[in-house]
Amino acid sequence: MDQLKVYAKAVAAFVATVIANMVTDLATGTAPWPQDVGEWLRYAVTGFGAALAVYGVPNRITQKQIDRSRDVIGAVVVPEIARQASQTATDTVKEVAKDLPAEAQSVVDEVSDRVGLAVDQVIREFQNRART
Numbered sequence: 001m002d003q004l005k006v007y008a009k010a011v012a013a014f015v016a017t018v019i020a021n022m023v024t025d026l027a028t029g030t031a032p033w034p035q036d037v038g039e040w041l042r043y044a045v046t047g048f049g050a051a052l053a054v055y056g057v058p059n060r061i062t063q064k065q066i067d068r069s070r071d072v073i074g075a076v077v078v079p080e081i082a083r084q085a086s087q088t089a090t091d092t093v094k095e096v097a098k099d100l101p102a103e104a105q106s107v108v109d110e111v112s113d114r115v116g117l118a119v120d121q122v123i124r125e126f127q128n129r130a131r132t
Contacts, residue, residue, distance in 0.1 A: 010055035017050040018043060082123040090116035 021043050022032040034040040093112035100108060 007055070009059075010051040013054040014047045014051040017047045021046060082120045085123055086116040086120040089119040 025039075026032045034043050090112045093115050094108060097104070097108040097112075
């Protein structure tokens, strides 16, 4: 199904161009299909040219599509954001506590790991929230 979504515009452009060529041939009083090499070439060039031109223009993802699609957010954005936020939180706690006595460092390490896990969990719960 995803492949159909990727190529649908290009296939539609190809079909529309072939239909346009047929209508043009009918309007000029000839058969609505290629009759000689020149017409086959015209059909091929216009059909594949339109398909390639449409295929070359990427689809735009709207905010509405992102809001409705778990795949876009879940597969691409959230895991990486959760990982980066967790690492940043852990590093920040360690940086703030670097001047504490050596005895406190084991506690700081444990706290920073917990903070990182909490940040990661909050972001992942946000990802899994029910969409409205």
